[in-house]
Structure formats: C-alpha cells, structure tokens
Amino acid sequence: MHNPYAEIFRVPGTKGFAAAAFIARLPIAMAPIGIVAMLSQTRGEYWLAGAVSATFALTNAFAAPQISRWIDRLGQTSVALPTTIISVLAFAVLLIATRYDWPAWTLFLSAFIAAAMPSMPAMVRARWTEIFRNRPELNTAFAFESVADEMVYIAGASLSVGLSVALFPEAGMLVSTLFLALGMAAFLLQRSSEPKVRAPESANVGSAIALRPVQIITLALIFVGAIFATAEVSAVAITKELGQPTAASLVIGVYAAGSLIVGLIVGALNLKAPKQRLLAMSIAVVALTTLPLLVADTVPLLALAIFASGVAISPTFIMAFGLIERRVPEAMLTEGITWVMTGIGIGMALGAFVAGWVVDNFGAQNGFWVSVAAGTISLLVVLLGQKALAGAGEVELPQAVPQAAE
Template identity: 70%
Template sequence: MANPYKEIFSVPGTIGFSTAGFFARLPIAMAPIGIVAMLSQAHGEYWLAGAVSATFALTNALIAPQVSRLVDRYGQSAVLTPATIISVMAFLTLIAATNRGWPVWTLFASALFAATMPSMPAMLRARWTGLFRDRPEMNTAFAFESAADELVYIAGASLSVGLAVALFPEAGMLVSTLCLALGTLAFVLQRATEPAIRTAGSGSPQTSAIRLPAVQIITLALVFVGATFATAEVSAVAITKDLGQPNAASLVIGVYGVGSFIVGLLLGAINPSMPLQKQMMIAVTVLGLTALPLPFAGTVPLLAIALFISGVAISPTFITAFGLVERRVPAAMLTEGVTWVTTGIGIGMALGAFVAGWAVDTFDPQNGFWVSVAACLGALLTVALGQRTLAGEDCDDGVCPTPQAAE
C-alpha cells in the first residue's frame, strides 16, 4: 500500500511551504496562552491576562477574514507582508509594555493592532487546494494540515508556557513573534506554489463567505471547540501552580493533543468513506464525553491522563470541519471561508480564556474545566442541528446549490 503522505510531498515545493507555514502559524497557539502566561506572572491577575488575550483573539477573529478576503482578491504575496509587519510591531510593543510596566491601556491597544496577524492555516490549505483540487490527495493534505494544527497547539502552547515559566514572563511571546516574522517571510518568498487568483462564477456574487449557512454552522461549532482549548490551558496553568508544580504546566498542556495528533494522521491515511457531516458528529460527541472527567482530575498525573484522552477527538473534528468548508465554499472565497472557521477557534479560545480565568479567580482552579464541559455540549448541539445543511451538495466552480436533506 502506497504511503499517501509521501505522494503529496513528492510534489515540488510542498515541503518548503509546509515547513515555513508550520513556524508561521505557531503564534496561533503561542500568542493567546503566551499573553496569559506573560501577564499573569507580571501582574499576578488572571482576569487581566485573560482580558488582553481575549482582546487579541476576538479582534483577530474579525480582522483575519478580511485579510483573507483581500488575499482571495489580490494574492498571498501582496497581502501577507504588510499585515504581518503590523502584527509583529504590535506584539513587540505589547512585550515592551509588559516588561516596562506601561499603563494597562497600552496592553489592550497593542493587542488590537497585533490582531492583523494573518490566518496561516487558511493560506496553507489554499495552496494544497490549488495543487490537488478535486483529487483524492487533497483529503490527505487536509488531514495532514489538521494534524499539523494539532501539533502546533501541542508544541506552541507548551513551548509558550514553558519558556515563560522557565526563563522570564516575556520569553514565550518573544519566540512567538520571531516565528511569525521569519516563518511568514519564508512562506511568502515561495512564489511557485502560490495559488492563482480565482474569480467568482456568474452564479455567485462577490460576497462574504460567512453568509454561507455551512460556514456559519461550522464556525459556531469551532467557537465551542476553541473554548475547550483555552479552558484546558488556563486551568492547567492554574491547577499546576496551585499544586506547587508550575513547571508541569507545559508537560500537561503538551500531552493534551498527542492522541489527537496520532488519530489525525491515521484518518488521513485511511480516508473514511462516511459522509463528512456524520464524521464530524461522531467527533464532537466523543469530545463531549471525554471532557466529563476533567473537573475531577485533582493531581498532575490524573490531569495529564484526562487531557490526553480529552484531546483524542480534536484532530478528527478539524479534519471534517475543513473538509466540509472546502466542499461547501466557492473557490473564489475559499481562503476567507477557511479563515472564518479558523478564527472561530480563536473566538472560542478568547471567550474560554476569559470565562475560565474568571472561574479560576472566583472559585478554584478545578472549576475552570466546567467551562470545557459546557463548550463541548454547545459544539455537539450545533453540529447536530446543522446536519441537514452540512449534508448539502458540493460547490462547483463558484456556484453553491441549495442544501439537501441529510442521507
């Protein structure tokens, strides 16, 4: 049996843009939790750390789709460079404001401007789609990207917290900013694999991808999934600190996605034939069931085990979600459609970080995980109620048919 991953990476340029994109998207995981780790240590208040992180993530969730819409219209190389420069300068200002004790308003202002950070997962999936559109290899490529996203959350969040705890509060954010700057530069310089600009078909007016019902459903579902990420990260930092083992936070967060990473790679190799909307329903159901033990994990080993099990369904949720977007969104707005779904995760992480931080400060660290349980229930209900729409026919050359009844 041929190795499907070897086949997709045999295409010239795929290893290069995939490697550069991996480093460029590390800040997706490093920045939100890095802000929390940096400010909670520098100021000693989780609510402030969560609020600044939420400001960045929520603003990015609104701005990144507009950046991607410009990318769909003018191309990646023309848009990514200026957007990244603004974001890098703002992150550096946020780090300086924390280190030098500048007024609190400068933290929020910096977080607002840092939100111009582009959605690299969308850029990567757009390149894969340009290479393998309507071919079986694209399912494998999307599965690889979902597994890589998971690895980003494993490595990024763990690295960000670990550096902040082991070195100094700003260390994680410094590395995150460096990855954003150098990774995006390397990605943009690889012009050979940049997807061509596609215009909307005659049956599809140039509108926003968020107006499509399927994008709305998937985005909302991943808002809830993103909330589970942030809750796990904030609660893990608070619990390990409360137990007198703060250095264990990076390890506990790291194991969160290991199982999911492995399952994601297996799904990419197997390519199940079950309809994607049904696969997504199964994934979010498992996600909800495995979240139930989290509030009762009162030691570091139990916490690590519970998070490992809880993370198993994350990559399958991502794989099916992005696969559905690729099939339900016209090619001329694919980058924007993927970005809305990606930033849905960011919105969830922002809200999850804020609510979990409040729960930790108000009650105790263990109660933060009840936010995860509630968020998983929200994802399950959203996907269940949206099955009819998600089972619609594929878009073809810019035209999306009316959703049909689920099989």
C-alpha cells in the same frame, strides 16, 4: 508500506511552504502568552498584561476573516505581505514601549495594530487545496496541518514563556516577531504554489460567514474550542488542588498527544463516508469522552480521562476543514477557513473564562461540567445542520447588501 504523508510531500514545493508555514504560525501561540509574560515581569500588573494580550487576540480573531477575504480577492502575496509588515512593525513598537516604559496606551495601540497578522493556517490550507482539490490526498494534508496546529500550541506557548523567564522579559515576543517576519517571507516567496485568484461568480459578493455551512461549522467549533480550553483550565486547578501542580503540564501534554496520534491515523485513512456524518461522529465522541472527566479525582485518572477526551479533537478539525473545502466557493475559501479558525479561538477564550468562573465558585472538579455542556451543544448544532452540510456541490454565493441610492 504505503505512507500517505510521504505521498503529499512528493509534490514539488510542498515541503518548502509547509516548513515556512509552521514557523510563521508559531506567533499564534507565542504572542498572546508572550505579551503576558513580558508585561507581567516589566510592569508587575497582571491585569494590564492580560488586557493587552486580550486586545491583540480578540482584534485578530475578528480582523483575520476580513484580511482573508481580501486575500481571496487579490492573492496571498498582495495582501499578506503588507499586513505582515504592519504587524511586525507594531510588535516592534510594543517591544520598545515595554523596554522604555512608555505609557500604557501605547501598549494597547501597538497590540491592536499588530492584530493585522494574517491567518497562516488558512493560507497554507488554501495551498494544499489548490494542489489536491477533490482528491483523497487533501484529507491527509488537512490531517498534517491539524497535527501541525497542535504542535504549534504545545511548543509555541512553552517556548515563549521559557525564553522570557530564562533570558529577558521581551525575549519571547522578540523571537515570536522574528518567526512571523522570516516565516511569512519564506512562505510568500514560494509563488509557484500560491493559489490562483478566482473571480467570484457575482460582482457583488458578501462574506463567507453568510453561507449556512460556514455558520454551522463555526458555531460548532466555538463549543469544541471551549472544551479544549476548559480541559486545560480545569486540569491546572485539579492538580493544584491535589497538591501536585507540576503534573498539570504532563496532563495537558497527554491531552494534545491523544489528539495528535488519532489525527495522524485518520489522515492516513481514505474514509468514504460523507464528511458531514464523519464530523457528527467525531463530535459525538468528543461529547461522550467529556463524561469520564467528571469522576477523575486522581492525577493518573485525570491523565487517562484527558487522553480519551482529546482523541477526537484533531479528527473533528480535519472533517470540519474538509467540509469547508467542499461547501465554500473557491473564490471564498481562505475566508471560510479563517472563520472556522476564529470560532475555535473565540471558543477557547470563552471556555477559559467560564471554566475559570465555575472553578472559582464551585470547585475544580465541577469545571468539567463546562466541557460536558459544550460538547452536547456542539453535537446538537451539527446534527441539526446535517441537511445544510450535505448540500449540493454548487454553492450560491452570498450577495452583499446593496447600497442605498443617493
């Protein structure tokens, strides 16, 4: 029986860089929650732990696209190597500052500098694109990476917290930092699969976020990310309200399982429909499946509704990254992918905040209204942007704003 996933790994080097990329991106999930687990145990102040974690996460969300922009211009090794070294050293300072009770400002400063960590999900997708550009195998490769992202978020957070609780407070962050250093080193040493640096068609090129397709997809996925976070926050609140708090991890796991299974299936299919339509269809399913969450008032019903709500998440990401590959110039691909990843991260942060506020003020069940609203807005964004997303194959490079004459 034909296995499309086996096909993509027959290309020499793909197994190596995919394995290294998985290890190197574990800190995406491990670091934010690891900082909270570490500082909450050593300092006993959750506001401080949350603030330092947010400093890292938000700074990285906005720094990563700029780092990726330089990666497109200079190459993965030339940029990712020094930025990773900076990030690893800053994480090391954060660990030392925690262990030896240094002043709080050192925690914030080291977390801020650690945000120089480059976007591994963008870099590994750029390598797949270099190999399978304009071929159906690229859809399978993107599906594999979406599933890998899901596994990172499931395993990374649990591993980080588990290590900190079972061993010592800094254990989760220590392992996360080692994964970043070793995984990135293994990834960058595989030079044969590194994408070529392509000179832009214009010498005065602006940012990928100036491209209309990148704006539309990033905005749409901000709201999809909000759905993802809202489901987690509301699931924890509802299971606690029902007197079964331990069921929260099971419910959240079911959510990821639904996304993972359907993502693998979609990646194995050679879908012929235009990707902008497939993206709209995926988000329509995401929006529609938020409705049963409003009436899930028992743990079994909640698990079933959450599973249904998760089935279209991975397909949405697969189509979104496929469109970025089609609509963004080759010289700006890594930056374009990183902006979409940034949108997902911003959406998760905002979704968790808004859902938490709704739960506190209007009850656990009403938290899912945030999911309904976010799904509706995301669908409207993609429907209104269909013409731009279906644009011609050639994309005009955005021009940087010229400097005023002295």
